[in-house]
Amino acid sequence: MTSAQSTDHLLPTPPHDPFFRAVTAPAFTHELLAGLAAGRYAAVRVPGFLPRERCEEVLAALKEREFDSYGTNRIHPPVMRFGVGVSDHMADGGVADGYWKALEGHREAWQGLGLSFDPFRTCREGIAADWPPGVAVGRRGGREMGEGVAREPNQGFLVIFADGVRLSASYLHHPPLTGNFA
Secondary structure, three states: HHHHHHOHHHHHHHOOOOOOOOEEEEOOOOHHHHHHHHHOEEEEEEEOOOOHHHHHHHHHHHHHOOOEEEEOOOOOOEEEOOOHHHHHHEEEEEEOOHHHHHHHHHHHHHHOOOOOOOOHHHHHHHOOOOOOOOOOOOOOOOOEEEOOOOOOOOOOOOOOOHHHHHHHHHHOOOOOOOOOOO
């Protein structure tokens, strides 16, 4: 019997979980954001969320910058990023002291892009309109953590569900995290 014959009785494997899917909408809504936070959606795409000109401005500025990568022992396939993430600075179940110095450099690098707007703030404000009581950057020990990074997934991303509430326990966000939007 060949391997092709031995698998004839098996049903084809679905390409993904039909209940964990990406949705496209003309705007964010509270219902869509709640579904994203609860893990019912893998992503919510809103194609017109940022005007094309703003996207092009950010991409043009980033094109001239050097990107780092996450450690390939942790993230595979390799993903390039501009900025610093807290996951790069974990030690002994918490945030390593070097994170805060790296975060200063991260903020300077983003300011050095010379953008006419703050893309992180713009996104937070746009999402907060449908997510009462608002969207804020996480804090640890009274200090604001990083707002985010730009990622360049040249080889694609593996789709995962990262439960922000469970993950934030190791980052010690205060107040406790309700949802983690990326």
